[in-house]
Amino acid sequence: xxxxxxxxxxxxxxxxxxxxxxxxxxxxxxxxxEPRLAFAAxxxxxxxxxxxxxxFVVDRKPTTVIHLQTLDRSxxxxxxxxxxxxVLGAQALFGAIERVGSVRHVVVKSDTAxxxxxxxxxxxxxxxxxxxxxxxxxxxxxxxxxxFVTNLRPSMPEVSFTVLRLGPIFGPTVGNxxxxxxxxxxxxxxxGFDGRMQLLYEDDAVHAVVFASQEAKAxxxxxxxxxxxxxxxxxxxMGRRIGQPLPAPLLRQARRLLGxxxxxxxxxxxxxxxxxxxxxxxxxxxxxxFHPAHTTRQAIERTYGGRT
Amino acid sequence: xxxxxxxLDALTKEELVGLARAADLRGRSSMTKSQLKxxxxxxxxxxxxxxxxxxxxxxxxxxxxxxxxxxxxxxxxAGSDFCGLHGGYAVSDLAIPVAGKLGxxxxxxxxxxLALATYDVDPLGLDPVVADMVWHLINFLYVDYFRVxxxxxxxxxxxxxxxxxxxxxxxxxxxxGVMLAAAVAxxxxxxxxxxxxxxxxxxxxxxxxxxxxxxxxxYAARADxxxxxxxxxxLGVFPEGVAGFQKPQDQAYQTQRxxxxxxxxxxxxxxxxxxxxxxxxxxxxxxxxFTSKRLAQLVRMVFPEQRVEEMAVWLNPIPLPIKWKLxxxxxxxxxxxxxxxxxxxxxxxxxxxxxxQYALNSMLGExxxxx
Numbered sequence: 034x035x036x037x038x039x040x041x042x043x044x045x046x047x048x049x050x051x052x053x054x055x056x057x058x059x060x061x062x063x064x065x066x067e068p069r070l071a072f073a074a075x076x077x078x079x080x081x082x083x084x085x086x087x088x089f090v091v092d093r094k095p096t097t098v099i100h101l102q103t104l105d106r107s108x109x110x111x112x113x114x115x116x117x118x119x120v121l122g123a124q125a126l127f128g129a130i131e132r133v134g135s136v137r138h139v140v141v142k143s144d145t146a147x148x149x150x151x152x153x154x155x156x157x158x159x160x161x162x163x164x165x166x167x168x169x170x171x172x173x174x175x176x177x178x179x180x181f182v183t184n185l186r187p188s189m190p191e192v193s194f195t196v197l198r199l200g201p202i203f204g205p206t207v208g209n210x211x212x213x214x215x216x217x218x219x220x221x222x223x224x225g226f227d228g229r230m231q232l233l234y235e236d237d238a239v240h241a242v243v244f245a246s247q248e249a250k251a252x253x254x255x256x257x258x259x260x261x262x263x264x265x266x267x268x269x270x271m272g273r274r275i276g277q278p279l280p281a282p283l284l285r286q287a288r289r290l291l292g293x294x295x296x297x298x299x300x301x302x303x304x305x306x307x308x309x310x311x312x313x314x315x316x317x318x319x320x321x322x323f324h325p326a327h328t329t330r331q332a333i334e335r336t337y338g339g340r341t
Numbered sequence: 342x343x344x345x346x347x348x349l350d351a352l353t354k355e356e357l358v359g360l361a362r363a364a365d366l367r368g369r370s371s372m373t374k375s376q377l378k379x380x381x382x383x384x385x386x387x388x389x390x391x392x393x394x395x396x397x398x399x400x401x402x403x404x405x406x407x408x409x410x411x412x413x414x415x416x417x418x419a420g421s422d423f424c425g426l427h428g429g430y431a432v433s434d435l436a437i438p439v440a441g442k443l444g445x446x447x448x449x450x451x452x453x454x455l456a457l458a459t460y461d462v463d464p465l466g467l468d469p470v471v472a473d474m475v476w477h478l479i480n481f482l483y484v485d486y487f488r489v490x491x492x493x494x495x496x497x498x499x500x501x502x503x504x505x506x507x508x509x510x511x512x513x514x515x516x517x518g519v520m521l522a523a524a525v526a527x528x529x530x531x532x533x534x535x536x537x538x539x540x541x542x543x544x545x546x547x548x549x550x551x552x553x554x555x556x557x558x559x560y561a562a563r564a565d566x567x568x569x570x571x572x573x574x575x576l577g578v579f580p581e582g583v584a585g586f587q588k589p590q591d592q593a594y595q596t597q598r599x600x601x602x603x604x605x606x607x608x609x610x611x612x613x614x615x616x617x618x619x620x621x622x623x624x625x626x627x628x629x630x631f632t633s634k635r636l637a638q639l640v641r642m643v644f645p646e647q648r649v650e651e652m653a654v655w656l657n658p659i660p661l662p663i664k665w666k667l668x669x670x671x672x673x674x675x676x677x678x679x680x681x682x683x684x685x686x687x688x689x690x691x692x693x694x695x696x697x698q699y700a701l702n703s704m705l706g707e708x709x710x711x712x
Contacts, residue, residue, distance in 0.1 A: 154562070155564035225551075226547060311465075311466075313464075
């Protein structure tokens with residue numbers, strides 16, 4: 034029985050993690066939005082970039098912290114508040130962790146988007162790849178948050194920090210922009226480009242976070258993604274979706290229309306679909322000892338409801 | 342037997358012809374319906390699929406992949422139950438046509454594989470099916486158009502990591518890269534894939550971007566080069582870069598500076614062998630009229646990271662049918678070299694450049710005609 038603080042509990046992944054943990058642990062769920070999924074634990078409504086939240090953490094004395102509120106919430110609460118919630122929220126949280134002294138293990142959800150993507154990026158990215166270059170807002174958020182962790186680590190040797198760089202989460206229920214976009218009946222794509230897609234099935238993302246907080250407790254930085262890679266065009270064919278290549282100006286208009294109807298594709302995801310990304314997962318299997326149950330191909334087949 | 346007869350009776354003639362085609366019966370198109378039925382009865386009834394010498398034995402061995410509800414249909418590689426796509430051989434390393442041969446007649450089968458989407462691509466994005474199609478198109482240039490002549494192909498290592506270092510030319514399109522890859526795939530004792538690395542422009546241009554990746558090439562990032570070599574594959578590099586590509590005609594076959602010698606560094610790190618390659622033919626395919634600084638400025642506006650000083654303006658839109666020659670020089674094993682310090686990187690890099698220059702000079706001396 035541990036006292037586990039879960040931030041970002043209103044998000045899909047937050048809700049799933051709370052559901053998994055609450056039968057065995059005392060879960061303190063925190064978020065500022067309405068929860069996506071129902072769970073038994075009470076959701077404490079704090080804006081993470083407030084000192085109230087930091088004080089709350091200090092009062093509750095958690096032993097494990099699962100920090101999932103590193104998400105891109107530009108669509109829900111606007112870009113500025115999203116950035117402030119993620120970056121200043123992380124600052125407040127880590128400050129509170131240092132003050133309270135009861136925390137033994139911290140899991141931070143990062144994203145392979147931190148490597149960013151573009152024509153000048155290496156095709157094979159590992160945890161030791163130097164991160165730099167142009168980045169979108171969400172990617173900058175992640176870089177800032179990981180820098181906090183790097184700075185905090187030497188001053189708190191008794192705490193193990195697991196930073197999980199989760200690959201693009203894909204699945205039928207997660208409802209993130211990439212999953213919703215790629216399961217449209219007709220998917221507008223950029224003409225002349227075909228991104229390399231390596232995906233993480235939604236259940237595996239949840240299991241990775243729970244596993245890291247409960248069993249592995251490995252200190253370090255880990256890429257987490259499914260095995261294998263397929264091209265975007267191939268993936269849409271597997272899902273019997275019509276990939277409609279459009280030249281850039283038309284694609285912008287198509288995405289604007291989708292944005293009006295409530296499906297905003299963030300810039301970092303649009304870049305991913307254009308160029309693609311592959312991360313090595315050697316450290317995940319060797320040091321974290323986590324094995325996703327689904328390969329990229331299985332994630333695609335499951336999501337589109339095909340053979341499993 | 343009677344059940345088979347009634348089943349066949351229920352089919353139309355077109356369906357019977359379809360069955361006959363699947364059974365590979367000769368003369369099927371000129372048969373009447375009853376003849377078709379008799380022939381099919383003979384074929385299916387007497388030597389059914391499991392009978393010795395039956396249909397299955399007469400067909401070539403087919404891939405038994407279960408990755409899709411549709412059969413793969415490609416021939417299995419020798420001694421295996423699977424074709425090249427489904428775990429037969431190291432696709433990233435070996436250039437073996439997945440349908441057993443190259444040619445437009447294999448394209449329907451290849452396009453079907455693209456639609457079935459039953460195989461993964463490697464981390465750099467090599468798609469063996471698309472690579473086969475590209476290879477077939479390139480072979481037209483290689484065999485018929487440029488009539489490439491190859492010397493010293495035995496210096497290409499048959500296994501393990503190797504770096505092919507060549508002089509660069511071309512002005513318009515990097516034909517030398519694809520000819521280098523085609524030479525190793527077509528001529529070497531072990532047909533290996535040369536994973537070329539190049540500038541980011543290939544990643545930025547529409548259509549080129551993914552064909553380039555799918556045919557096995559990548560952006561020249563250090564991590565990618567190391568990945569290729571650590572997997573024990575062949576890497577193809579042009580250390581002159583754009584400086585070699587965009588040079589005035591009076592500097593043809595004059596190798597430019599070899600940059601920082603990154604390929605030597607890679608060889609030190611991974612133990613790969615360095616194979617210098619001299620290529621002639623590339624400089625005359627698009628003869629350069631003059632080079633322009635103004636044009637280079639324009640290019641830098643679109644691609645700010647390109648440190649190109651001068652852009653070549655070439656004569657002809659269609660490549661000239663020049664006769665090419667590739668000469669592979671003896672491999673250099675860096676593990677036998679005493680010094681492996683920073684200066685050694687520059688020394689080896691320069692010695693490779695000089696070897697290539699000497700080879701170029703002697704090949705140009707022997708050349709009788711451009712065509």
